[in-house]
Amino acid sequence: MKALTIRQPWAGAIAHLGKRVENRSWKLPAKQHGARILIHAGAQPDKNATVNGPQLDVFGAVVGIATTRDCHWSDDGTCCGPWGFANSYHWTLTDVAALHEPVPATGALGFWTPNADVLGAVLRQVEVPQ
Template structure:
């Protein structure tokens, strides 16, 4: 399973505020379409963001798991509701599961492979929720 680092407050908005699109300047790699990924809140915030709410102040941790179901270009950003940006690729997310406890991890650019202990901790949390 791969992870994707996303700056706050966007990672928290995916986990807790119903944001179901990730805006990117690059097209989703074909091998990630349909993939289940870890959502990692980066160490640095997006200083231009104006989103406020709970759980948006967690940094350097896995905060959710999601499935990438689509990727499309948007000129005007309106296709994905209030979360879609103009002139960006929109990666549509589904089956988003917020973690009850963030899992500390060092992120990286692009898709990256988390250490086994991080994946195991996330899997344990998810298994406890489904019991």
């Protein structure tokens, strides 16, 4: 299972506020379509974001788990509700589950492989759909 580092407050919004799209400048890799991924809150916040809510102040930890469903380009961002950005790829997410306790981890750019301890701590908190 791979992990994806996302800056706060966006990682927390996926896990806790119903955000079901991840905006990226690059296409979702074909091998990640339909994959279960860990949502990792990066060490640095997005200084331009103004979202407030629970668990948005957690940094450097896995905060949730999701399944990547689809990827499409959006010129205006309106296709994915209030969370979609214009001129970006929208990765749609399903089966999102927030962790009760964030799992500390060091992230990386792109998709990365969590170590066995991190993965085990996450999987103990969620039931992974088959």
